Amino acid sequence: MRAYWKGYLRLSLVNIGIELYSATSSSNRVSLRQIHKPTGKRIRYQKIAEGVGPVDTDEIVKGFETSKDEYVILEPEELDEIKLESKRTIDLVQFVESCEIDPRYFEKPYYVVPRDDEVAAEGFTVIRDALRKNKMVGLGQMAVRGRDYVVAIKPCGDGLLLETLRFADEIRESDKIFDEIPEVKPDKEMLDLASELIARKTKPFKPEAFKSSYADALMELIKEKREDGAVSHDDSGDGDTSRSKGKVVDLMEALKKSVDKDKSGAKKKTASKTSSRSSKSKSGKAA
16 A cells, blocks of 8 residues: 655654555445446546537636636646645644544544654654543644645554544534524433433444445346346335335334333343353253
8 A cells, every 4th residue: 555645743852754544445435437328338528618619628727716607717837836835744733632623624534654663663652652641632734735734643553543624614604504403392201211222222333333235235236237137126115115104203102112122122132142051051061
């Protein structure tokens, strides 16, 4: 894997050589192309100017729309002049508790590792362990590929995780949207039932437990079409949509049933484990 960025992480007078690697991948996503059905050829796009038709790439510049159909034209050399020079150092200028950063600000994660030498590894370990011990996140700024980013750095396993953050003016205020939510005083019993349900379903987060059923169904469809060109349809009507049509949900009743269902499920699991232990014990005695 190629490093996205190489440079230095600096804390006061401590300067450590580091490398960044993208922590996410989109290669596993199923991507679909637009196809011309009669010929099976892929659709390609031309760059067209209204009233002119297709244009050459070297005739295209960037512009900022000031009003409808009016633009301030920006030449490539003008944009180059204001591009920030890529800095090779990330200065940790502030530290905050991780809970202080609103999740809306997080943009993209990168793994941080030390350069391949003992000096970098030692300094890296000191900063990583100090952040972990104090439960803090380091904040700094990074300039790369012509623009700057605010970054948050925190421990992640044996390494560090750097996350680029959105700037304050990139976040939409929620007030206007949330103002439309009606004010309702929740019923105490319903609140208690919901709390019990949450408590019963609370367990450690395991991302591998969640699978994309859409992606699986899409790949199954593609496989079926590729093999025989036909697609079978399940008309058993077993989906949630068909069952919920025309039903008015009684919230209190639904909460009670949910809690009861969860209790019975837990009892079955306990009984199954007890039965399994008992059978193992009997087989051991018989031996």
